[in-house]
Amino acid sequence: MFALIKKEISIELRTKSSLAGVLLYLLGTVFLTYIAFGLKKLDPISWNALFWIINLFSAVNSVAKSFIGEKKGTEIYLYSIAKPESIILSKIIYNFLLCSALSILGFVLFILFLNNPISDIILFLATLLLTSLGFSTSLTLLSGISSKANNSHILMAVLSFPVIISILLLSIKITKNCVDGLDPSVSYDELILLSSINCIALAVSYILFPYIWRS
Amino acid sequence: MKTWLKVVCVVFLFYSVIGGLLLPVPRLAIVNETIRGLYYHVPMWFGMVTMFAFSVYHSVVYLRKPSFGTDIKSQLYANVGVMLGMLGIFTGMIWANYTWGSPWHGDPKQNGAAIALLVYFAYFILRGSVENEEQKARLSAVYNVFAFVTMIPLIFVIPRMTSSMHPGNGGNPGFNMYDLDSQMRLVFYPACIGWILLGFWIANLRIRIKLIEETLLETSNEK
Numbered sequence: 143m144f145a146l147i148k149k150e151i152s153i154e155l156r157t158k159s160s161l162a163g164v165l166l167y168l169l170g171t172v173f174l175t176y177i178a179f180g181l182k183k184l185d186p187i188s189w190n191a192l193f194w195i196i197n198l199f200s201a202v203n204s205v206a207k208s209f210i211g212e213k214k215g216t217e218i219y220l221y222s223i224a225k226p227e228s229i230i231l232s233k234i235i236y237n238f239l240l241c242s243a244l245s246i247l248g249f250v251l252f253i254l255f256l257n258n259p260i261s262d263i264i265l266f267l268a269t270l271l272l273t274s275l276g277f278s279t280s281l282t283l284l285s286g287i288s289s290k291a292n293n294s295h296i297l298m299a300v301l302s303f304p305v306i307i308s309i310l311l312l313s314i315k316i317t318k319n320c321v322d323g324l325d326p327s328v329s330y331d332e333l334i335l336l337s338s339i340n341c342i343a344l345a346v347s348y349i350l351f352p353y354i355w356r357s
Numbered sequence: 358m359k360t361w362l363k364v365v366c367v368v369f370l371f372y373s374v375i376g377g378l379l380l381p382v383p384r385l386a387i388v389n390e391t392i393r394g395l396y397y398h399v400p401m402w403f404g405m406v407t408m409f410a411f412s413v414y415h416s417v418v419y420l421r422k423p424s425f426g427t428d429i430k431s432q433l434y435a436n437v438g439v440m441l442g443m444l445g446i447f448t449g450m451i452w453a454n455y456t457w458g459s460p461w462h463g464d465p466k467q468n469g470a471a472i473a474l475l476v477y478f479a480y481f482i483l484r485g486s487v488e489n490e491e492q493k494a495r496l497s498a499v500y501n502v503f504a505f506v507t508m509i510p511l512i513f514v515i516p517r518m519t520s521s522m523h524p525g526n527g528g529n530p531g532f533n534m535y536d537l538d539s540q541m542r543l544v545f546y547p548a549c550i551g552w553i554l555l556g557f558w559i560a561n562l563r564i565r566i567k568l569i570e571e572t573l574l575e576t577s578n579e580k
Contacts, residue, residue: 280503280507283499283503284500284503287483287496287499287500288483290487290492290496291483291486291487291496292486292487292488293486297482297483297486300479300482300483301479301483301500303475304472304473304475304476304479304504305476305503305504305507307472307511308472308507308508308510308511335510338510339507339510342506342507342510343503343506343507346502346503346506346507347503350420350499350502350503353420353495353498353499354495354496354499356495
């Protein structure tokens, strides 16, 4: 399994173009927001909304290629050497690392170009990590599903958004608490709910993935 | 489906439509006579959730032991569930128009229900875009289970944590509104049972039609 994670990372580093593409995408959208809002500082509500939307799109774009981009030969090779459970776990862990790196980078870019309305950084970072975990678990499974179908890129977007919304709503709510400078204890309920959704998504992906992989 | 269930379904539905309009209801501020909407709006959701639960059950059965019949069942139960869900949204919009002032009020439960319907539309699109029959069945079963499990927090948990104008949210106990008047239960429970049974009936007929079509196709292919 660790070998699989290492393989994912080394492939990612070897083909720098796709990683650079996602990074440029992130930079471009943040910069576009900055210009579109007339070089002004954002009010907290639009900051919150834009931050999560950009985060969601970069996560979808980066995770989508985890199965869709695989070549047929690689798939058959992986199928013959590894158990499906270890494949999905390694993909999820790798995507989790990628997503959290991207979201933290996005946060830094937002601070740089726009402003930083967050008063409780630790809680916000915890939310970022939990959300990245949720995104990576559900999106990895959905990318596995949509890679088997025709026009998989459109299908990926269609399948993932309704499922992701419950995670996104919770994290937007916690971020709003962070922005308003409320005491962290106010958001504990949401944090617990977010982690439990993550656990459910993880368990379900782990159980269901072997069925997709068999075909 | 057993004949007596069909009779029960028809009788209950007629009873709930007529009784829902004629029997006395409690007078509440703002809601007033529109409380009768309860008889037509809430049973839709009960029916939808029951249909989706059956659809997921058949998906799980399919994953454990693939067969053509269970795949068809899970598809058609989801189909009828979506139909009931859309009726639920429309009746809710009519009701909301009179009590809340506008058809779409951004209520958390309303949004959650709309998202749940989006999930199932995505499910049908997924079914449409895979050509291989067996693969289609397997992928859509996986998505069905996954979507149902993530839908539960959406409809049942999140609205309860935020303030919502539906009863049973924001800390209000769930069925408090009905407890005010046991008279309303006399219509409400039969209406729920009637709509759930109607859902089963429609799904059942469509499953049988689909299976017959499939066997006809197979026999004509053999010729």
